[in-house]
Amino acid sequence: MSQNNDLQMPRPVRDSQSEMNEIVLPNDANPLSALLGGRLMHWIDMAGAMAAHRHSRNYVVTAAIDHLDFWVAVHVGDLVILRSSVNRVFHSSMEVGVKVWVENYIVDTCQHVSSAYLTFVAVDGKGNHVSVAPVVPETEEQRRRYDDAGRRRELRRTELERRKNRRS
Numbered sequence: 001m002s003q004n005n006d007l008q009m010p011r012p013v014r015d016s017q018s019e020m021n022e023i024v025l026p027n028d029a030n031p032l033s034a035l036l037g038g039r040l041m042h043w044i045d046m047a048g049a050m051a052a053h054r055h056s057r058n059y060v061v062t063a064a065i066d067h068l069d070f071w072v073a074v075h076v077g078d079l080v081i082l083r084s085s086v087n088r089v090f091h092s093s094m095e096v097g098v099k100v101w102v103e104n105y106i107v108d109t110c111q112h113v114s115s116a117y118l119t120f121v122a123v124d125g126k127g128n129h130v131s132v133a134p135v136v137p138e139t140e141e142q143r144r145r146y147d148d149a150g151r152r153r154e155l156r157r158t159e160l161e162r163r164k165n166r167r168s
Contacts, residue, residue, distance in 0.1 A: 007057055010134040013142045016055035016086040016096075020047045024078045035074035040100065041065075044116050047082035048096040052120035055086040055094060056132045060120040063093060066152065072102060072111045079103040080113070085142075088149035092129035093121050095149040117152060 020043065022028075028039045045062055052060040074080060081101040088095050100113040122132045137146040 008131065008133050010136045011055060012136045012138050013085050013087075014138065016051040016084075016135070018047060018050040018054060018084045020050065020082040020084075022080045022082075024074055024076050024080060026076055029076050033076045035076075035078075035080070037070060040070070040074070040080070040114065041068065043080065043082055044068075044098045044100065044114070045118065047084040048098045048116070048118040049120065051084040051086050051096045051098075052094050052122070055089070055135060056120075056122040056130075058122040058130055058132070059124065060094075060122050061127075062118060063121045064119040064156065066117040066156075068114060068116050070114050072113055074102045074113055077104075077106075079105055081110075086135045087117070087142075087145040088153075089132045089135045090153065092123075092131055093119055094132055094135070095119055095152065097145060117149075119156075 022043055024035050026033075028035055030036055045065070049060055049062065079102070081103060082098055084096055084098040086094050087097050096118050098116045098118065100115070101110055102113050103110045122130045124130050135146070137143045
């Protein structure tokens with residue numbers, strides 16, 4: 001089988017699952033020793049890209065990020081854990097979910113900080129879109145995320161169309 005055909009073979013969600021860990025240092029924080037939101041957004045983008053790279057086995061670029069809330073503060077010295085996986089593949093685009101946790105290993109606590117959905121597009125070395133193999137959800141949770149990703153895509157398309165019409 002050629003390498004190109006191998007790249008189009010469906011792959012399970014588990015093959016894209018990634019985990020990234022960061023210790024919050026003073027350079028990552030504001031004057032109140034809380035993690036900068038922009039730094040967390042950067043880490044979310046990196047964690048999402050890892051999952052998209054693993055699934056597509058190609059270069060990827062960030063096309064969009066959905067709504068983002070920060071539910072608990074993260075402080076200098078905390079451990080930030082980012083877990084990501086591909087939720088669904090369309091043609092050259094993929095929706096990736098990233099869930100962020102903060103662990104305070106001194107007092108043994110772990111809290112959910114944020115969740116995000118990002119859209120990545122697979123590209124070749126010249127920046128041209130390339131098709132991506134389908135993703136295969138294996139668990140109930142993965143199937144739910146797969147179905148939800150389709151609904152979110154339709155909402156994104158509707159919103160994009162609405163914004164285009166407002167500019168005209």
